[in-house]
Amino acid sequence: MQVDLAPRIDRLLVPDPIVAWRGWSLTGRSDGSKLRIGAVTGRKDTWPPLRATRATCKRGRSHPAPHLGCRCGLYATHNTELLRRTKTPAVIGTIAMWGRVIEHENGYRAQLAYPQRLRLVCSLCFWQWGEHSGRPEAVAVMPRGRLLPFCAGHLAAARRYGLRWSHAISAASVQDLLQTVYAVDVLPT
16 A cells, blocks of 8 residues: 655645744825735735734635645745845734645745734845844835835935935834734834
């Protein structure tokens, strides 16, 4: 009798959460309230506060997400170096992933996830120096509710080069509110 030792990855249910890294965009009102984190690229769905985000197949297929034969699922990486390649993350952090989880070369795709720790980042500093870059001092309020954290130097450079925003608010107050909204700890530097 021959036994198939190959794992059934598409049906692998993870009993304990897997912790991985993720980056998000940040949206909210002009006063910094109604904060929501969302995908950096692709669809602009936001992650709801105080409940798990559930993956769905954005291609309209009827299979459960994530599926081995599709690209659907909630993505996260093994380390922050891969996050440095993303398009202007405003927030980085760790997430807990559970349910059906598929591991791939750069990280995971999961059925369910929720943030564990979050931190605002100046995306330019993060791109240049990684997760240990300095903390943002201000958050620029952009059109359509987009919020962009900047360190003092990059905020001045953005102003010099014509980036338009309505006003800036304190990054410390946005960080505190973000932790409160999602009931998570701050990601240490």
